[in-house]
Structure formats: C-alpha cells, structure tokens
Amino acid sequence: MHYPWSAAPTRKPIHWPDGKRLAVIITMNCEYWDLTKPGSEPYYAGGPPMLPDSLPGNVADFPNFTWREYGQRAGVWRLFRLFEEAGVPMSLTMNAKMGIERPEVIRFGLDRGWEVVAHNYEQGELLTRYTFDPAAERDLIRRTLEVYKQVCGRPARGWLSSSLRSTPNTPDILAENGLLFFCDYMNDDQPYLISTPSGPIVNVPYTIEVNDFTFFHRRAMTTWDAARMLKDQFDELYREGAESARLMNIGLHPHVSGHAHRMPCFREFLSHAKSRSDVWWTTREQVAEWYLKNCRDHIAGQG
Numbered sequence: 269m270h271y272p273w274s275a276a277p278t279r280k281p282i283h284w285p286d287g288k289r290l291a292v293i294i295t296m297n298c299e300y301w302d303l304t305k306p307g308s309e310p311y312y313a314g315g316p317p318m319l320p321d322s323l324p325g326n327v328a329d330f331p332n333f334t335w336r337e338y339g340q341r342a343g344v345w346r347l348f349r350l351f352e353e354a355g356v357p358m359s360l361t362m363n364a365k366m367g368i369e370r371p372e373v374i375r376f377g378l379d380r381g382w383e384v385v386a387h388n389y390e391q392g393e394l395l396t397r398y399t400f401d402p403a404a405e406r407d408l409i410r411r412t413l414e415v416y417k418q419v420c421g422r423p424a425r426g427w428l429s430s431s432l433r434s435t436p437n438t439p440d441i442l443a444e445n446g447l448l449f450f451c452d453y454m455n456d457d458q459p460y461l462i463s464t465p466s467g468p469i470v471n472v473p474y475t476i477e478v479n480d481f482t483f484f485h486r487r488a489m490t491t492w493d494a495a496r497m498l499k500d501q502f503d504e505l506y507r508e509g510a511e512s513a514r515l516m517n518i519g520l521h522p523h524v525s526g527h528a529h530r531m532p533c534f535r536e537f538l539s540h541a542k543s544r545s546d547v548w549w550t551t552r553e554q555v556a557e558w559y560l561k562n563c564r565d566h567i568a569g570q571g
Contacts (some may be wrong), residue, residue: 281512289509300366314391343526361387367419388430449556470556479519
C-alpha cells in the first residue's frame with residue numbers, strides 16, 4: 269500500500285459530472301453488535317457508549333446494547349423516511365452480522381437502489397488485532413465479503429473498517445478481492461488513488477469531524493449547533509469547489525441521529541443544501557468510478 273503526499277494547491281483541478289462543484293454523500297452506518305463476547309476483557313463496541321463504565325465482555329450490557337438497538341428498531345426508519353422524502357440517495361455501510369441479523373434494514377436500501385458498503389464482520393472486531401497476522405485479516409475480510417454477496421446479491425465494491433481501524437495490509441487485501449474503493453483514510457476533501465500490488469484502489473474519504481458521534485456526543489452540540497456546522501461545512505466546500513470539485517461526507521448512526529428531536533437538524537441542512545442546483549447527491553461507488561475514469565492525473569505520482 270502506498271499513496272503519494274499531495275498538498276492541495278499543487279493538484280490539477282477535478283470536476284464532477286455536469287460541472288457540479290460539490291459531491292455530497294450521506295453515509296448511514298448500519299451496524300450490529302454482539303450482546304456478549306467470550307472472556308472478561310472489556311468489550312470495545314466500535315464507538316462511544318452511552319454509559320461509559322465498561323463491563324467484561326461476557327457480561328450483558330443492556331443499557332448500551334439496547335441504546336444501539338434503538339437505531340435498528342426505530343431510528344433508522346425515521347432517518348430513511350426523511351432522506352427518501354428529500355430525494356437524497358444514501359450510502360449504507362453494513363457489517364456482516366447486520367446483514368444476517370437485521371436484513372430488513374439492508375433490504376430497504378437495496379430496494380431503493382442505494383449502495384451498500386462492506387463494513388467488517390461485527391462492529392467490535394477491529395482489523396487492528398490482525399496487524400501482525402495478515403492471513404487472519406485476509407480470512408476475516410473474505411468471510412465478510414461472502415456474507416455481503418449473499419445478502420446483497422452482488423460482490424462488494426467498497427469497504428469501510430469498523431472504527432476506521434485497519435492495517436497497512438488492508439488496501440492490498442481489498443484490491444486482491446476486486447474492490448474498487450476504500451474509505452478509512454480521512455486526510456482529504458477529494459478522492460485519491462492508493463497503489464497496491466493488484467492495481468489502484470480509490471480512497472473515498474470518510475470523516476470523524478462531520479460525524480454524529482463527534483458533534484452530538486463527543487462535543488455535545490445542540491440540534492441547532494449541528495445544523496449550523498453542517499451548513500458551514502457545505503458552504504465552504506461549495507465555495508472551494510468552484511476551482512476544483514470537493515467531496516462532503518456526513519457520517520450518521522441510527523442510534524445517535526435517529527431520535528425524533530434530532531430530525532430538525534437534518535431537515536434544516538437539507539433545505540439549505542438543496543437550494544443549490546450544482547450539487548451531486550451521490551454514492552461512494554459513483555464517486556470512485558468517476559474518479560478512476562476521469563481523474564487519474566489529478567495528483568502527481570498516484571496509482
């Protein structure tokens with residue numbers, strides 16, 4: 269795995285289809301957590317808990333488990349309705365256990381032509397535990413992709429790791445398996461190519477900054493603070509996109525954003541952003557395909 273260092277002002281401009289200056293991706297993280305794990309080690313669940321005092325993995329943590337399950341039972345459907353009514357496609361990330369245990373959620377997105385991105389096997393099983401065991405990492409990725417194909421009826425095109433915790437081997441393994449894009453590296457507002465022995469894979473950056481875990485829980489923003497932040501992010505990237513197109517991703521989790529009192533935040537943002545006609549409401553796969561076909565010379569030395 270290798271990608272070139274690149275300062276933004278040194279690049280060639282890129283342009284989205286029909287000259288649109290900003291691509292916006294709404295990422296809905298559809299994730300499943302096991303209730304318990306073997307052993308007494310604290311169970312890291314791939315995201316901040318509601319109650320911070322950790323329990324051993326083999327002890328059921330019902331407050332945190334059911335808080336997260338709220339997103340699957342109620343929150344995700346509220347968010348799906350809101351974005352569907354706005355005519356905005358979603359990019360769903362799905363860990364394998366979500367596809368097995370909660371297929372109704374994934375089927376809703378597939379029936380509407382939304383994309384589904386592979387997102388590890390189970391939310392607390394981080395790839396970093398296999399940093400020094402690439403064979404085990406390769407096996408976990410293979411098992412995840414097998415479930416993905418069974419659930420979605422087609423091979424996965426892209427990957428986001430649980431908690432964005434991957435290894436230096438991950439892009440190479442994904443490219444070996446024919447994947448087009450990878451989302452773990454958060455170091456840009458534009459896509460770029462990662463070189464692997466199997467050919468380039470497109471990094472379509474995810475975000476922790478513009479992410480409901482961060483603005484609602486880590487920073488305790490109000491509904492209206494978050495709406496203002498989303499609009500400010502949109503406006504500045506839109507302005508910069510007049511010279512070279514930009515990408516804005518919003519990372520959502522149904523158990524965080526799917527509560528009724530948070531819907532005004534997203535309605536306000538959508539009303540603001542949809543007032544602009546030259547915005548590409550898109551998916552990660554569409555961005556990666558466009559970039560690979562039209563923007564390979566964007567950054568010197570890539571690919």
